[in-house]
Amino acid sequence: MNGxxxxxxxxFLLIYLLLIVVLIIMxxxxxxxxxxxxxxxxxxxxxxxxxxxxxxxxxxxPHPVFTxxxxxxxxxxxxxxxxxxxxxxxxxxKAGVALALGVSGLAxxxxxxxxxxxxxVFNPQYTxxxxxxxxxxxxxxxxxxxxxxMESIETQRGKIEMMVNLGLSFKTILRPFVNRALESALLPxxxxxxxxxxxxxxxxxxxxxxxxxxxxxxxxxxxxIMIAICASVCLSVxxxxxxxxxxxxxGDDQYIG
Amino acid sequence: xxxxxxxxxxxxYQGFLEYQDIGIPExxxxxxxxxxxxxxxxxxxxxxxxxxxSSGSLLYRGRPIEAYDSIPLRREVSLVSxxxxxxxxxxxxxxxTVYRLRECFLPDEAYLEKILRICMLQFPLDQPTANLSGGExxxxxxxxxxxxxxxxxxxxxxxxxxxQANAHGMMENLIGFCREKKMTPIIVSHxxxxxxxxxxxxxxxxxxxxx
Numbered sequence: 243m244n245g246x247x248x249x250x251x252x253x254f255l256l257i258y259l260l261l262i263v264v265l266i267i268m269x270x271x272x273x274x275x276x277x278x279x280x281x282x283x284x285x286x287x288x289x290x291x292x293x294x295x296x297x298x299x300x301x302x303x304p305h306p307v308f309t310x311x312x313x314x315x316x317x318x319x320x321x322x323x324x325x326x327x328x329x330x331x332x333x334x335x336k337a338g339v340a341l342a343l344g345v346s347g348l349a350x351x352x353x354x355x356x357x358x359x360x361x362x363v364f365n366p367q368y369t370x371x372x373x374x375x376x377x378x379x380x381x382x383x384x385x386x387x388x389x390x391x392m393e394s395i396e397t398q399r400g401k402i403e404m405m406v407n408l409g410l411s412f413k414t415i416l417r418p419f420v421n422r423a424l425e426s427a428l429l430p431x432x433x434x435x436x437x438x439x440x441x442x443x444x445x446x447x448x449x450x451x452x453x454x455x456x457x458x459x460x461x462x463x464x465x466x467i468m469i470a471i472c473a474s475v476c477l478s479v480x481x482x483x484x485x486x487x488x489x490x491x492x493g494d495d496q497y498i499g
Numbered sequence: 500x501x502x503x504x505x506x507x508x509x510x511x512y513q514g515f516l517e518y519q520d521i522g523i524p525e526x527x528x529x530x531x532x533x534x535x536x537x538x539x540x541x542x543x544x545x546x547x548x549x550x551x552x553s554s555g556s557l558l559y560r561g562r563p564i565e566a567y568d569s570i571p572l573r574r575e576v577s578l579v580s581x582x583x584x585x586x587x588x589x590x591x592x593x594x595x596t597v598y599r600l601r602e603c604f605l606p607d608e609a610y611l612e613k614i615l616r617i618c619m620l621q622f623p624l625d626q627p628t629a630n631l632s633g634g635e636x637x638x639x640x641x642x643x644x645x646x647x648x649x650x651x652x653x654x655x656x657x658x659x660x661x662x663q664a665n666a667h668g669m670m671e672n673l674i675g676f677c678r679e680k681k682m683t684p685i686i687v688s689h690x691x692x693x694x695x696x697x698x699x700x701x702x703x704x705x706x707x708x709x710x
Contacts, residue, residue: 400584406549407644409574410600495569496550 245454297370306364313351313373317344320381328388331486332499338485343384346477347377354470375446375467376474379431383475384482387427391483394419395490402497412491420483427479431472438468502561504651504683505546510555512541518555519705523685528674530694531687533704539687540581542704543653546685547578574601577649581656583640585631590615590639591624597643611646617672618642619665634660638669645673648680655687666690670697 261283268276300308321340325331331339351373355361361368395402398419405415438444439461443451447464451457492498504525510518516538523529531539544550545557548569557564559576586596591611598605605611608624615622618638622631631639637660645652657673658666674697677684688694694701 400582403580403582404584404640405600407547407573407578407580408597408601409570409572409577411570414600494548494551494565496548 246452297366300366300370304364304366309364309366309369312366312370313348316373316377317347320347320377324381324385324388327385328392330392331388332489334489335486338489339384339388339482342478342481342485343377343380346474346481347373347380350470350474350477351376354466358466372467372470376470379471380474380478383427383431383479386430387423387479387483388486390426391419391423391487394422406495406497412495412497416487416490420487423483424476424479428472428476431468431475435468435472438464444468503558504560505685506558506561508556508558510545510557511553512538512545512550513553516541518542521702521704523683523702524700525683526681527683527699528677528697529683529685529700529702530698531685531702531704532689532694534706537704537706539704540655543578543655543685543687546651546653547573547576549573549578574647575649576651576653577644577647578653579641579644579655579657581659583637585628585636585639587629589625589627590620590622593628593639593643594624594646601647603647606646614642614646615639617645617669617676619669619672634662634665637661638665641669641673645676648676648682650682652677652682652684654684656689657686658688658690658693663692666693667696 261279264279265276268279296312300312321343324339324343325336328336351369352363354372354376355363355365355368359368363369395416402415406412444464446467447457447460450460450463455463490497490499502525503522505521505523507518507521509520512518518538521542531542533539541550545552545564546559548564548567551565559567559572564572586593588596591608594611595605611624615624618641620635620638620642622635628636628639637657641654641657658670661669670693674684676682
């Protein structure tokens with residue numbers, strides 16, 4: 243098997259012709275998001291060039307410090323992304339979410355790289371791309387879980403008030419909300435597992451096949467990463483909500499928000 | 500002097516509510532009145548400890564309210580809030596859910612029907628709650644709490660969605676039931692005639708802004 247065909251710059255630039263097609267159609271349809279598409283394309287290009295150069299440098303000069311720094315940056319960015327969209331969380335809740343993302347992302351990643359692949363966890367070639375997939379999906383899951391949880395609490399205020407007045411503990415009252423939010427956060431991952439291989443060939447597998455990996459090896463990686471993603475979503479959402487919901491009330495079972 | 504059920508002293512909540520000193524006796528029908536914003540609903544929440552005062556003292560049966568565990572206290576001092584919430588399903592299923600949540604045995608149907616009659620609800624127990632009117636929902640909500648016969652029953656605007664006849668009918672029955680079960684009702688109401696007809700004690704909250 244051969245590795246992927248090396249693209250020359252001119253060949254690569256050809257793909258932007260397709261983007262011009264999209265732009266023309268959007269202009270014709272008077273779509274309002276033409277400018278956004280333009281900005282998005284530029285941002286994507288610039289961001290990926292930067293990260294490509296950075297990875298290239300790291301791979302040529304591998305050092306544990308680089309891997310650790312890259313991981314830390316990913317985590318900080320994902321935690322920031324989740325928390326910046328949820329202004330309604332108290333400080334202790336936010337700390338719980340940050341901890342949950344860190345702990346579950348790293349735990350699943352280390353297990354994957356060290357135990358399953360059998361590589362050094364500081365090997366950037368494995369750790370960095372896998373971390374991106376694991377932490378990125380955990381971030382999306384936690385965002386969705388928190389959204390479901392906080393919104394259902396907001397819309398069910400009447401029910402919660404009634405249960406408080408019936409003399410029920412907040413633990414009893416809020417647990418079902420935690421369970422439902424966990425379920426809704428896991429559902430997209432489970433659904434994508436259902437369609438995998440039939441409706442589309444997943445990105446990681448496609449990438450490996452393009453670069454010359456045997457399809458039988460590629461599917462093993464794909465299955466492994468899907469399970470790892472599922473586990474990290476489940477763990478991070480569960481821990482976020484589990485540590486988080488306890489910050490909503492005090493020892494006297496009073497809602498403190 | 501008879502010991503008060505509730506006694507407050509220089510009670511403040513979050514800096515924006517400052518109460519005059521209030522005493523509420525046991526086994527009397529007490530009405531809380533006062534213009535809106537005078538903190539009537541907040542006072543009821545302080546009484547069942549779903550919130551805590553920022554300063555001042557609140558005694559329940561002569562002991563500071565902080566000395567009581569919140570959960571048993573809320574079952575003893577039962578607050579029926581203004582906004583009714585019902586579960587899906589029938590009237591009976593609502594009673595079943597509430598009793599299951601409280602981990603209590605469901606009383607027999609004759610008792611539940613009696614409670615419904617007290618709240619002026621002429622419905623069979625298998626009536627779905629979805630097609631009850633606003634006033635009927637409010638009365639069923641009261642009935643759910645009333646059925647536990649708590650020693651202290653805090654009612655926040657119990658008749659706000661009812662017409663005169665229903666309001667007076669229910670109040671009459673409710674007070675009768677409270678006497679029978681030796682319960683103390685504490686009622687927030689704006690309805691002048693209702694208050695004057697049934698009051699044995701009135702506490703009018705003064706609107707004061709804390710400094």
